[in-house]
Amino acid sequence: MSRRGTSGERPRGLLIAALVVAAVLGVFVAVVVIDRGQRAASEPPEGVREFTIPSRNHTEGAINYPQTPPAGGNHNPVWQNSGFYADPVRNETAVHTMEHGAVWITYRPDLSQAQKDTLRQLAQSRDCIIASPYPDLSVPVVASAWGVQLQLDSADDPRLEQFVRAYRIGPQTPEPGAACTGGVGEPS
Template sequence: MSSAKNSDQRRQDRAAVLQAHWAAEAKAARKQKVLWGAGGVTAVALVGALVTVAVVTDPPPPTRQDIEIAGLETFEDLDAEHVNSPVDYAQDPPVGGDHASTWLNCGVYTEKVPKENAVHSLEHGAVWAAYDPSALTEEEITAVQEALPDTYAVVSPYEGLESPITLSAWGAQVAVETPDDERIEDFVAKYWQSPEAPEPGAACTGGLDGPGRVA
């Protein structure tokens, strides 16, 4: 199998793991609601016993809110109007705001992507990994690509970054130095398809292919 196919498989595997993780979290939340809805003293005692057993045998997955990321910046009250002109974003790369009416197709790019379309993808719950091509080797760039899922993720070069790699989601951003920084995985776990995005789960395909799309 070629290295490209290996890379694609790793990105697919990462997406599958994340989907299973958040499905398990949702299931645990639903179970808790059912248990607490039983009512009465007997039900409360039963719930306590069941919760104790569940914690020992099947500990619940950490919630997104439990994930702490050093250096994380968050931004609130972002506009989300569709516009037909360039936008002067307060953050660089942007983390939200007014954007193009057509979203950027998620994937791996070897050329600069249009910000206004990329922001629309963030609105749909995508994570954007922008990297400075002058600060990373080819091997490190590949490692960045492999660190992101194969869906709801954009990876693209971005010259002039203050840090070699900047991860962005709607209303959130963190800068890291290397592709093996554990904060990349934490950021993806916290913000990939996040319900905090304005339109989580909306399409990340069928939109605009930016220049240099390779996967």
């Protein structure tokens, strides 16, 4: 074999190596950018209040929770099925579903039909979301997950979706992987 054949292969080999390195760097940069974007999308929104939840035992009776609506604590042994409800649900069953990773969106019963439809669509778009009316709320909409809560003036507030992305089956969930169906309640 002549030297000419060997020297012609060297630039081709360098070109291939350079292309491989460029492809690997391109993939690395894409992964970093995508990861940053996903983390930013799942960051908690402004205004989230955090609560220490001292216990999470099963109990049959009614519970007097320190937050309205509750953001966690002792609860009924049976959980509330996720979905949209036109009637109020029991605190104790909804809290159990939050223990499983649900976001419980409560709304004033007199919320406009358009706002209720927005909440219905959100609750039906993913598992582990409960939406139900809650009498005597101090604001139109409250989103709660285990140990966290966000008060909102509207179901259209973009922070609601951000809250759901950050906390539905999020890192605060005491029992990740537990079901949000197979409990009580018939969503409408």
